[in-house]
Amino acid sequence: MPLLIKGGEIVTGTEHYIADIYCEHERITQIDRNIDAPSGVEVIDASGKYVFPGFIDPHVHIYLPFMGTFSKDTYETASKAALVGGTTTMIEMVCPSRDMSAAEGFRLWQEQAAGKSACDYTYHMGVTRFDDENAAQLREIVASGIASFKIFLAYKGAFGIDDTELYHTLKLAKELGVIVTAHCENETLVAERQKELLAAGLTGPEQHEASRPPVVEAEGVHHLMTFAELTGAHVYIVHLSCEEALRAALAARFRGVNVSVETLIQYLLLDKTDAERPEFEGAKYVMSPPLRDKRNQPVLWNGLQSGEIQTVATDHAPFDFREQKPMGRDDFTKIPNGIPSLEERVKLLFSHGVKAGKLDLHTFVNVASTNAAKTFGLFPRKGAIQIGADADLVIYDPEYRGTISAKTQMMNVDYSAFEGWEFQGRAETVTMRGEVAVRDGKFVGTVGRGQMLRRQPAHF
Numbered sequence: 001m002p003l004l005i006k007g008g009e010i011v012t013g014t015e016h017y018i019a020d021i022y023c024e025h026e027r028i029t030q031i032d033r034n035i036d037a038p039s040g041v042e043v044i045d046a047s048g049k050y051v052f053p054g055f056i057d058p059h060v061h062i063y064l065p066f067m068g069t070f071s072k073d074t075y076e077t078a079s080k081a082a083l084v085g086g087t088t089t090m091i092e093m094v095c096p097s098r099d100m101s102a103a104e105g106f107r108l109w110q111e112q113a114a115g116k117s118a119c120d121y122t123y124h125m126g127v128t129r130f131d132d133e134n135a136a137q138l139r140e141i142v143a144s145g146i147a148s149f150k151i152f153l154a155y156k157g158a159f160g161i162d163d164t165e166l167y168h169t170l171k172l173a174k175e176l177g178v179i180v181t182a183h184c185e186n187e188t189l190v191a192e193r194q195k196e197l198l199a200a201g202l203t204g205p206e207q208h209e210a211s212r213p214p215v216v217e218a219e220g221v222h223h224l225m226t227f228a229e230l231t232g233a234h235v236y237i238v239h240l241s242c243e244e245a246l247r248a249a250l251a252a253r254f255r256g257v258n259v260s261v262e263t264l265i266q267y268l269l270l271d272k273t274d275a276e277r278p279e280f281e282g283a284k285y286v287m288s289p290p291l292r293d294k295r296n297q298p299v300l301w302n303g304l305q306s307g308e309i310q311t312v313a314t315d316h317a318p319f320d321f322r323e324q325k326p327m328g329r330d331d332f333t334k335i336p337n338g339i340p341s342l343e344e345r346v347k348l349l350f351s352h353g354v355k356a357g358k359l360d361l362h363t364f365v366n367v368a369s370t371n372a373a374k375t376f377g378l379f380p381r382k383g384a385i386q387i388g389a390d391a392d393l394v395i396y397d398p399e400y401r402g403t404i405s406a407k408t409q410m411m412n413v414d415y416s417a418f419e420g421w422e423f424q425g426r427a428e429t430v431t432m433r434g435e436v437a438v439r440d441g442k443f444v445g446t447v448g449r450g451q452m453l454r455r456q457p458a459h460f
């Protein structure tokens with residue numbers, strides 16, 4: 001059924017104005033003042049509300065075999081949680097183990113999603129091994145519509161690659177016009193620090209940050225920047241957490257390195273004292289890079305507002321507090337890493353960014369949607385409100401007030417890192433390619449309607 005969204009204040013990365021939006025055949029077909037509703041059209045009153053382009057989370061894990069267990073969400077639970085939170089597109093990391101070929105990994109990850117997602121999705125293809133066989137397969141995967149890679153400078157032996165592989169991955173990416181997203185931490189330093197702490201009897205979750213301090217992340221960033229400078233590849237630093245790492249990225253950008261930067265909602269709002277909570281509760285707050293000293297938060301907020309940092313993601317990776325985090329009760333290095341946030345990213349960014357005066361509305365839209373669409377080859381199909389764009393729209397009530405709780409969340413995990421946090425504003429109605437997927441904050445969409453989005457690399 002065609003949709004007419006009437007009287008909302010349309011806010012994109014560059015403009016804001018009041019107009020009606022007509023959607024037909026999954027797309028936006030008209031934007032104008034006072035569009036009349038033909039019969040048979042569903043009309044949604046958006047007066048007094050914002051209308052944003054559907055939000056994009058450019059870094060999530062849904063299917064994730066990791067540290068001896070599996071993350072909890074399925075495509076069904078994750079995509080519902082995403083939509084309820086205003087996110088209409090997710091980009092998942094394909095993370096094959098090193099003994100698995102790229103083709104096998106890509107197939108396995110697609111099987112998890114096929115027919116089960118309520119929102120659209122695409123992938124960053126994990127390069128966890130680089131040899132001739134994998135390189136040939138990576139070319140085919142790129143040709144099939146996956147225009148970004150993911151590499152790990154951390155997790156050696158699991159997903160991590162060595163410097164020879166890094167060099168050749170970036171050269172291939174440069175040749176194909178593919179952007180390379182990278183987890184930047186010096187794995188050797190992490191491993192040695194972990195051994196020292198454990199040997200000293202320091203085993204709790206609060207030790208996680210000490211095992212991978214800011215300089216370890218900054219070294220990882222500088223390391224990647226050196227390889228990017230030599231190869232000319234476009235790189236994207238995932239989950240940047242601290243000032244030291246940002247400085248390393250900005251220094252490289254100043255030298256002409258083509259680098260984009262992502263931070264996470266967790267780093268903007270949580271800090272390392274959360275991982276110090278007693279009774280092992282700190283384990284809820286273990287992820288990598290770790291939550292940092294609070295001094296970094298204004299640096300990250302300013303970096304977003306000034307354009308130094310391009311995107312806010314979640315690195316969503318849900319592991320239960322009761323059954324899974326305790327795998328590391330006596331050894332913090334065995335705590336499954338991740339702070340689930342897919343559902344809460346947009347409302348937290350709006351409450352603590354826009355409402356708190358740290359982000360203007362356009363920057364909010366850019367860092368939560370449009371910049372990811374542009375960086376990863378989805379714009380203007382996604383991340384835009386214009387004729388011809390997919391009708392992924394978020395009608396946002398800026399005055400709504402609520403409280404976050406694991407009891408009411410859609411994410412399939414037994415805790416919320418933001419339990420009891422109050423927020424202001426929410427996605428009231430969400431459309432996904434012209435179908436209403438959320439009404440009055442509740443999921444009413446269709447599981448299986450989500451499509452895998454195919455993206456062209458920059459050189460095609």
Ligand SMILES: [Zn+2]
Nearest residue numbers: 059061093315
């Ligand atoms: Zn990740």
